[in-house]
Amino acid sequence: xxxxxxxxxxxxxxxxxxxxxxxxxxTEVDLDLAQGEVLxxxxxxxxxxxxxxxxxxxxxxxxxRVKGSVRFDGQELLGAPEKRLNQIRARKIGYxxxxxxxSLNPYLSIGLQLAEPLRIHKKLGKAAAAAQAVEMLRAVHIxxxxxxxxxxxxxLSGGMRQRVAIAMALVCGPxxxxxxxxxxxxxxxxxxxxxxxLREARERLGTAVILVTHDLGVIAELADRVNVMxxxxxxxxxxxxxxxxxxxxxxxxxxxxxxxxxSDSRATPLVAIEGNPPDLSAVPAGCAFHPRCPYxxxxxxxxxxxxxxxxxxHSKACFYQGELGRGAKAGG
Amino acid sequence: xxxTILSVRDLCVYFEIRDEGWFPEKKLLRAxxxxxxxxxxxxxxxxxxxxxxxxxxxxRAIVALVPATSGEIxxxxxxLVGLDAEQLRQQRRHLQIIFQDPLASLDPRMTVGEIIGEPxxxxxxxxxxxxxxxxxxxxMQRVGLMAGYINRYPHEFxxxxxxxxxxxxxxxxxxxxxxxxxxxxxxxxxIKAQIVNLLMELQQVYGISLLFVxxxxxxxxxxxxxxxxxxxxxxxxxxxxxxxxxxxRHPYTQSLIHAVPVADPRQARARPAKGLEGEPxxxxxxxxxxxxxxxCPYAVERCAAEVPALRQVGESRVACHLAEQIxxxx
Numbered sequence: 062x063x064x065x066x067x068x069x070x071x072x073x074x075x076x077x078x079x080x081x082x083x084x085x086x087x088t089e090v091d092l093d094l095a096q097g098e099v100l101x102x103x104x105x106x107x108x109x110x111x112x113x114x115x116x117x118x119x120x121x122x123x124x125x126r127v128k129g130s131v132r133f134d135g136q137e138l139l140g141a142p143e144k145r146l147n148q149i150r151a152r153k154i155g156y157x158x159x160x161x162x163x164s165l166n167p168y169l170s171i172g173l174q175l176a177e178p179l180r181i182h183k184k185l186g187k188a189a190a191a192a193q194a195v196e197m198l199r200a201v202h203i204x205x206x207x208x209x210x211x212x213x214x215x216x217l218s219g220g221m222r223q224r225v226a227i228a229m230a231l232v233c234g235p236x237x238x239x240x241x242x243x244x245x246x247x248x249x250x251x252x253x254x255x256x257x258x259l260r261e262a263r264e265r266l267g268t269a270v271i272l273v274t275h276d277l278g279v280i281a282e283l284a285d286r287v288n289v290m291x292x293x294x295x296x297x298x299x300x301x302x303x304x305x306x307x308x309x310x311x312x313x314x315x316x317x318x319x320x321x322x323x324s325d326s327r328a329t330p331l332v333a334i335e336g337n338p339p340d341l342s343a344v345p346a347g348c349a350f351h352p353r354c355p356y357x358x359x360x361x362x363x364x365x366x367x368x369x370x371x372x373x374x375h376s377k378a379c380f381y382q383g384e385l386g387r388g389a390k391a392g393g
Numbered sequence: 394x395x396x397t398i399l400s401v402r403d404l405c406v407y408f409e410i411r412d413e414g415w416f417p418e419k420k421l422l423r424a425x426x427x428x429x430x431x432x433x434x435x436x437x438x439x440x441x442x443x444x445x446x447x448x449x450x451x452x453r454a455i456v457a458l459v460p461a462t463s464g465e466i467x468x469x470x471x472x473l474v475g476l477d478a479e480q481l482r483q484q485r486r487h488l489q490i491i492f493q494d495p496l497a498s499l500d501p502r503m504t505v506g507e508i509i510g511e512p513x514x515x516x517x518x519x520x521x522x523x524x525x526x527x528x529x530x531x532x533m534q535r536v537g538l539m540a541g542y543i544n545r546y547p548h549e550f551x552x553x554x555x556x557x558x559x560x561x562x563x564x565x566x567x568x569x570x571x572x573x574x575x576x577x578x579x580x581x582x583x584i585k586a587q588i589v590n591l592l593m594e595l596q597q598v599y600g601i602s603l604l605f606v607x608x609x610x611x612x613x614x615x616x617x618x619x620x621x622x623x624x625x626x627x628x629x630x631x632x633x634x635x636x637x638x639x640x641x642r643h644p645y646t647q648s649l650i651h652a653v654p655v656a657d658p659r660q661a662r663a664r665p666a667k668g669l670e671g672e673p674x675x676x677x678x679x680x681x682x683x684x685x686x687x688x689c690p691y692a693v694e695r696c697a698a699e700v701p702a703l704r705q706v707g708e709s710r711v712a713c714h715l716a717e718q719i720x721x722x723x
């Protein structure tokens with residue numbers, strides 16, 4: 062039996078109105094997250110990844126319009142009362158941001174911040190909450206946790222802050238951990254440490270993880286399934302193996318070709334994606350990727366390609382039905 | 394090839410740090426501590442290391458944006474350390490820098506034409522406006538900016554385009570050395586590749602030498618002929634790019650390369666997890682002996698007692714007592 066679906070979004074659309082222009086941040090996205098799985102969302106900046114996740118938790122800015130449906134454990138989240146959302150955000154869904162300083166309060170000691178959700182939501186006493194907070198710090202491999210409890214965020218290094226942010230997101234034992242570019246601001250060595258923490262959270266606590274990143278390397282290390290986003294839409298989704306070995310969307314291919322590989326020598330030129338990611342207030346007609354796509358067909362600027370199945374768990378939104386490989390590194 | 398254009402010897406950059414407390418003790422932060430290397434004409438030398446390893450300070454010291462405490466930066470036979478402002482200004486024509494955050498490094502109140510043309514104004518005050526404009530347009534086209542953008546302001550550009558403006562400004566005087574301080578770290582994946590390709594192409598066209606500082610090992614691998622690995626302000630390893638990635642000698646280089654995620658799920662999941670624990674110690678109070686020993690899986694007593702000298706082992710120059718014994722397995 063397939064594991065139960067924890068989180069389910071249907072036709073999720075997020076728009077903003079700024080200075081009279083409508084920004085289409087997220088358009089008609091369907092997303093499913095099963096218990097205990099790692100779902101990666103990949104795309105460039107401005108592809109709508111973060112807005113999609115924030116909108117699910119009712120965290121978008123006041124000038125946004127969110128449409129569609131988001132169900133957590135069968136309950137509708139869009140339009141749910143703030144009190145209910147607060148409970149879910151605190152206990153059920155943890156959120157880790159790219160910059161740990163956005164989730165840490167500079168005025169409060171680490172101990173106070175970590176214990177607070179336990180006291181409020183788990184109704185623990187002061188001592189019990191502090192003890193559990195120390196345990197949590199130990200679980201994210203922070204040395205001398207008792208001392209760290211008394212320190213303030215500015216006294217910690219970037220890597221350590223991100224671990225504290227992960228500890229905060231996990232402290233109430235959530236069912237889902239959303240990690241929004243958790244390692245983008247970190248060094249490779251610290252990135253590897255943070256990734257193994259996320260892996261541990263999944264393995265030990267059974268937490269499902271939504272991992273937002275633009276780094277395909279991070280995805281290859283950690284993800285079970287991958288959704289590729291471009292200009293606010295999901296253009297390809299499948300298992301990690303589908304995306305890396307059987308990819309069907311030209312954008313997915315272009316993304317993979319543009320990352321330098323450690324085994325490449327200097328002589329192999331990088332295959333850059335020409336042009337720039339689209340402005341979400343002026344998305345190209347038809348398939349938003351068509352101006353940058355080497356496989357473009359006549360119909361691509363006429364209609365938006367629907368997301369259609371190519372395999373059991375694999376789907377793509379592209380009219381081109383032929384073989385990819387035109388932009389490939391080898392022989393290309 | 395191999396005519397040395399820039400020669401750095403025993404470069405040290407120290408900062409004085411005031412301690413907190415009632416009787417503040419002055420302490421030294423050794424950001425760059427005895428770094429030596431040569432940059433050949435037409436070569437790209439990559440500089441890598443974790444944040445706080447001194448790579449940006451090194452980059453800035455070479456173009457004299459931070460003063461060197463001691464040592465030599467020899468360019469064109471002249472030591473840049475200790476030059477007066479005017480002599481330095483003259484040399485800066487040949488030594489330019491590109492910064493990490495492209496938008497922050499462009500004056501928001503100047504047009505693209507003014508920004509790119511400013512070095513010409515400064516060094517050739519008698520050049521006519523028309524001639525300057527011709528040169529600006531020429532370099533804009535060279536770096537892939539449309540000439541029609543000349544009267545626009547920086548905020549109208551995306552990160553990748555802004556970085557092209559920064560590159561145009563650095564290149565307009567036809568410098569011999571361009572220091573690139575994390576030029577692609579803030580850019581999107583697809584744009585990163587465009588800028589890396591552009592820098593490689595410009596190097597071909599103008600024969601410039603690049604010092605390419607970055608923490609993204611894959612980009613460095615791609616663009617560099619040789620790579621210098623820094624840790625706590627000291628050189629750990631210096632070798633040809635191919636050699637350093639194929640057979641890293643220093644345990645720190647090995648860990649750095651091992652930590653890079655492999656964009657291939659089967660390979661990524663098959664390899665053993667043996668990451669580097671912790672983070673670099675403070676450069677105010679570095680470990681005795683080898684600065685890496687506190688995180689090194691191979692450290693022995695000798696490592697705490699004796700600072701390892703940079704020496705030739707195989708194809709690399711390595712600062713490690715145990716370099717011969719350690720297998721390079723990456």
